[in-house]
Amino acid sequence: MRPSRVTLDGLLFAMITIINLQRADQWRGPGTTPNLEDIVIGRCYDYIETVNPSVGKKNCTAIWEAFQGAFISKDPCSVFPSDYERYINLTLHDIPMNKSLFWENNKQLVHRLSDRGKRYMALGDTLMGWLADNLHFCGSSSNSGFDYNSCPTSSECESNAQESFWRSASVTYAKHSSGEIQIMLNGSTPGGGFPMPRDSCGENSTARLQSVLSHRGFPYDCYDNYRAVRILQCVDFPGNPECTTNSGSGFTSVWMTMIPVWITIMNNYGNMND
Incomplete structure (x- = not known):
C-alpha cells in the first residue's frame, strides 16, 4: 500500500x-x-x-x-x-474651444496631427x-x-x-x-459593427453617423482624404505617386492602409453633454 x-x-x-x-x-x-x-x-x-x-x-x-x-x-x-x-x-x-479631436482606429496618426495639444487636443x-x-x-x-x-x-x-x-x-x-469638434475616422478598417471594404463620406457607417448628427441638429462638414492628414501620410511615403501629383482622386495604392474620413461638427450648444 x-x-x-x-x-x-x-x-x-x-x-x-x-x-x-x-x-x-x-x-x-x-x-x-x-x-x-x-x-x-x-x-x-x-x-x-x-x-x-x-x-x-x-x-x-x-x-x-x-x-x-x-x-x-x-x-x-x-x-x-x-x-x-x-x-x-x-x-x-x-x-480649449475648437481643439477637441475624436478618432477611431488611427491613434498614431491622430497624435502626430495633434502634436501634443499644439494643433488639437x-x-x-x-x-x-x-x-x-x-x-x-x-x-x-x-x-x-x-x-x-x-x-x-x-x-x-x-x-x-x-x-x-x-x-x-x-x-x-x-x-x-466645445466649439468646433473634429472627428477622424479610418475609412479602411476591416471588421467593426458595419464591415465594409472601405468607407467614405455619405456611405455605409459614415452615413449613419452623419444621419445621427443631422437628426440632433448639429451642422457638419465631411471630407474624404483630408488634406492635412494626407500630407502627414506622405511624410512616410514621399515617393508614392499620390504624394507627387495634384490629383484629386482617391487613394488606390496598397501602401495607404488608412483612408482618413474627416468630419467637422459645429457645436452650437456649448459642451457636448448629450
Missing part, C-alpha cells in the same frame, strides 16, 4: 502545480506595466511642467493614489467607470489620458497589489480596469468639449 500513497502524494503535488501555473497566467491580456507608479507620477510632472503648464499645479502623488485606488487588490473584472471619479476630478482641466493629450496612454494595469483579488502576469481583455470581461478607465475618461472628455 505504501507505493500507492507515494503515487497519490505525487499526483496531488502535480495538480497543485498545474493549478498555480494556470492562475499565474489566467487572462489573455498583458499584465500590469512594471514600475507603474514611477511612470504615472513621472508623466504627471512632465505634463504639468513641460507639456502643458497651462493646466496649473496638480498633486501628482494624490493623482497616483486615486488612479491605483480604482482597481488595486480588486477583482479585475469588477472595476467600473465610477471607480475613477476621484482620479478624473484631480486631473480635470479645460479643453485629443483625449490622449489631456492629463487624464496622458498618464495612462499605452499602459496596462489591473489589480489582483488574491493579493494586495497588481497582477503583473496578465490582465483581462474586453472580450473576457467588459468591466476591467482599462476598459472602465477609458470609458470614464472618454465621457468626461466629450462633456468638456
